[in-house]
Amino acid sequence: SQTIHQWPATLVQPVGSPLSLECTVEGTSNPNLYWYRQAAGRGLQLLFYSVGIGQISSEVPQNLSASRPQDRQFILSSKKLLLSDSGFYLCAWSVGVYRGTAYEQYFGPGTRLTVT
C-alpha cells in the first residue's frame, strides 16, 4: 500500500530564516505531487504541483519554492520566511496518468509552521 510522510511535524522559525519541508511517498511510482497551505484550519490553497522529476508548477506567486529531486520526494523551501508564511502545510500525491483522469489526492499528516 502507499504511504506519504512529511517532516517535521511541527516547526517554529524566526522571520527571515530559511525553510525546508520534506515529503516522501512510498509504494507508488511516477506520482503527481502537491503542496498545499491551510490557514486558520480551513480552506486549502494549492501552492505547487509536480508531474515529474524537476517539473514544478506554481499556482501562487510568493517567497516559497518547491523542488522534486527524486521521483517520490517533494521539498518546499524558502530563503527568508515571513510572518504570513505561518500555517499548516500539506503534501499530497495522486496517480500520475493524464490530466483528465479523476484520481483522488491522498494527503500526508502535515507540518505546522509558526513563524515568530
Place this chain on the structure above:
Amino acid sequence: AQSVAQPEDQVNVAEGNPLTVKCTYSVSGNPYLFWYVQYPNRGLQFLLKYITGDNLVKGSYGFEAEFNKSQTSFHLKKPSALVSDSALYFCAVRESGAGSYQLTFGKGTKLSVIP
C-alpha cells in the same frame, strides 16, 4: 473557472440522527467531485468521489453522497451519525478533461455530533 461552496460553516447533529453536509459546485463542463474529512491537526482523508454513472456514491465509514446535476450539488450524507464523525469536512471539484490538475476545495464545514 471552477468553484465550490459549502454554505454552512458548522453543522450540529445528535448522535444517531441522519446528517447532511451541503456542497454546491460550478464548473464549465462535467465535474469530478470529492469529499474529504480532516481531524484536528491531521491531514485530509479521502472519503468518496463521483466521476460518472450512479448519482449515489458510497464511501468510507458509512458515508454516501448524492450527485444532482440540475442543482449542481453533491451533498454528503450518513444515515446515523456517530460522535467520532465530528470533524472538518471538505468538498472539492475538478472539471473533467481540464488542462489543470488543480482540485478546488470548499472552505470546509465543521460537523459536531452531540452525544
